Amino acid sequence: MSSKRRTGGKNSRSKRAPGSRHTPALRPSSPPSPLDHAHAARECEKQAERHPEDREELLLEAADAWSDVGEYDRAVAVYERLLDPAGGGCEEPDLVDAYRIGVLWDAGQDEAARAAATTFRRRHPGHAGAWNFVAETFEAGNETAAAAEWFTAGITHALGAGTAVTVGSVEADPHHYDVEMLVIGRHRVRRLLGEPHDDWDEVADALHERRAAPFLGRVTPLDEMHDPLRLMRMAEGVPEGLEAAIEALPDELRGGNRPPRMPLTSTGVLYWPPEEFTRFLARWPRAADDYGSDHADHRRQVERTLRKLSEEGATRLTVGRATVSGLEAHAKAAGGSPDTPGTRSAYAAELARRGQVVEWPPPRNGSCWCGSERKYKKCCGNPVDG
Incomplete structure (x- = not known):
């Protein structure tokens, strides 16, 4: 299963100490080889000992590099170092634990990943980004129904069990971007399951419409974006799907003669x-x-x-x-x-x-x-x- 490191996390804190002279990220301009990843992982672990102020970021880099090279046991071991309070712990253990669960899935250790996920859930964490990461891990593993449950639970834990899920409550949350990703992720997997729209799906639609960039005056609805057949055709490059997508574009983008309705700004x-x-x-x-x-x-x-x-x-x-x-x-x-x-x-x-x-x-x-x-x-x- 592929790792599901999120695109979001807008409200997570940076782990790098202000003014730090050390630059831990080793990102070559050309695609890195397995040897590059292994070297980066070892170097980050060494630097973590030398620069305790950057320890957490360095060890996260090391775990990511070990995972990229397929050394999943070493990646899990690094995450467990971060989760061990005796070794100094970490600032966001729920997020780090979510990463560990993802790596266990990647390693094919499904039962261990499920057990870790169960333990995670029993703690009732409030970190929306961590819930989203675990939910996407189940989604990547084609466990769509389980993913829907995780997205739902994540929303409840992030906002609070007594809080109504509305556009207002999501946007008022200090970590509203992460909560929004949970609501929209829930919509996505429920669409895959063929579930009927509920009130939370309506909230997802409204949030998407408010945030999405209008394409020549039209916002593509979530139902259309998350349509299973459309996604499959587009992902697999099926000609019919591509032709349909092109046909759906406004005339001016397909070479038509209609004047533009409004400028495409960015x-x-x-x-x-x-x-x-x-x-x-x-x-x-x-x-x-x-x-x-x-x-x-x-x-x-x-x-x-x-x-x-x-x-x-x-x-x-x-x-x-x-x-x-x-x-x-x-x-x-x-x-x-x-x-x-x-x-x-x-x-x-x-x-x-x-x-x-x-x-x-x-x-x-x-x-x-x-x-x-x-x-x-x-x-x-x-x-x-x-």
Whole structure:
């Protein structure tokens, strides 16, 4: 079974101590090999001993790397180190335990995973992100009915048993994004099960409509997005499914002659890849105040900015991969200075207009927007990095 590291986790805390000089994430620009993963895992475990202020983040990186290389027992052992209070424990044990359950599934240790999940549930944790992770683990294992139960239980535990599940109660929750993902995940698996709509599904529809980016004035309903036949056809590349999806697009996107009803706008955020980030700060060092002083901080800042914009209701969010030469060319053409936030914002808007951006957030199992070629859920979309 594939790991189900979430795309969400917007409200999880960053594990990196402010001002830390250590950069634990080892993310090569080319796809890492098994040897790269094993080396990264060992190095992170060593660094955890040397940098106790970053211990939790480093050990989480190590466990993830061991899992990626198929060394599931070693990954589980690292998670158990984090869960052991005698060894220092961790800030979010419920989330770490959810990761451990996912790795047990990946290892094919189904009974151990079920037992760990049962123990998790008996604790009645309130961490919405952890509940979502475990629910998605069951969903990935094709245990759809069990996943529906987990999503439902997660909502109840996150909001409180006596709280009515409404759009207002979800949005008022301090961790509303994670709760929203539980509500929408429940809708998804119930749709797969053929269950009739209930009140909570109506809430999912309303939340989706409020958050989704309108596509030329039309928001695709959740029922349509979660239609089992459509998902199967699109995932498998069945020609009929692709043709139907293309046919459903507005005429102007299929080459028709109808005038556009409204412009397709987006909100873009600049991301500087590692080499460009180094050049950028060397040229304009004051920009470190806006973009961070090292690249790991910069990636986290971009992800946090996108999440904040999403929570504030911004639609069609995108990431533009910035270059120093591109910024300079834009500044020259526009008559501005590259060393000002206004020029850089205009440069981001220009990249979006030209389509030189990637949509955010990526699919759960899609490649991360940062270009690491890791899955988003295991890279910038990892809750512990948020």
